[in-house]
């Protein structure tokens with residue numbers, strides 16, 4: 001077989017989780033909770049199965065779930081998506097991203113991504129035959145502790161071939177978030193260029209320090225040009241269910257569904273019914289920022305007592321830490337060493353770059369996931385004291 005992705009290996013998340021199991025390490029690498037979802041949600045799945053929801057659901061998703069998503073999106077971000085034509089339930093955000101890219105771009109098109117970026121974006125763009133154009137996120141400066149988009153660099157990257165700009169805020173792996181001024185800048189770009197947007201908002205409910213989530217759905221002009229993607233995995237501690245969704249204007253959703261129906265056709269029926277019922281109560285996702293902020297602070301304060309230097313994380317369930325006081329190994333080698341020799345698994349940030357081995361993709365930073373029980377975080381911190 002002639003490989004379409006000759007230089008692509010197994011995804012870093014699988015590699016590091018396998019290594020963690022092999023070495024019985026505390027796994028703060030791959031982003032998944034080590035605790036169960038709300039028992040009420042689990043009961044709703046049982047009920048949906050007993051009620052007979054065990055066959056193919058409607059291709060774009062169960063009606064009650066699409067309606068629940070529409071209600072939530074209107075309440076939080078003010079945009080009314082039509083559940084019949086503008087909301088599609090997908091097999092996780094991963095499928096939504098792949099189907100969107102397949103539907104929206106092809107050979108000759110350029111897709112702008114912000115680096116570091118989630119590892120599925122670049123292969124999706126290549127499989128679609130398009131070309132990725134990475135724009136680096138601006139690193140913290142002496143006066144600003146956060147990662148941010150440099151909008152001038154984004155504007156400079158746009159050419160007549162640019163079809164799509166892919167964004168992901170709250171941002172994996174840096175935790176960066178957008179604010180109103182970013183939405184202003186984005187509106188200007190859309191007005192000037194007409195470019196389409198993908199907004200991967202899987203961490204929409206995990207924003208800290210009392211800040212609102214700057215969804216692109218908040219601005220009518222942006223909503224008109226954007227595939228807004230989210231995932232129940234992050235919000236309800238159900239990453240293994242693989243249920244996500246995409247909200248997009250009718251014309252964009254129509255094209256997305258053409259791909260979706262032949263990629264997976266539809267997604268697990270009882271889970272969709274259960275989620276639709278569970279979403280009627282907004283409390284579980286409203287409680288999420290405080291729940292994860294306490295874990296962020298526990299990990300960050302613990303790391304501050306080690307030779308790692310934790311960076312601030314305004315959102316997601318990840319934080320990055322600088323290990324330059326410990327080692328000058330490249331990030332992938334350091335991460336492997338930390339698992340094998342010290343029993344704690346993390347993710348190298350270089351894996352979020354087009355060229356992971358290049359010196360400019362290695363900043364002696366690793367990512368810690370704090371979607372873990374406090375005992376798990378404490379067990380990891382105890383080991384990290386000795387590094």
Ligand code: PMP
Nearest residue numbers: 092093094118168172231233244
């Ligand atoms: N996008 C980002 C930024 C992510 O961190 C993840 C992690 N799972 C995904 C997409 C994929 O989500 P899902 O598990 O729902 O496919």
Ligand code: GLN
Nearest residue numbers: 013014029030031032172
């Ligand atoms: N989003 C998760 C992470 O960043 C993992 C998803 C995956 O393994 N594909 O760790």
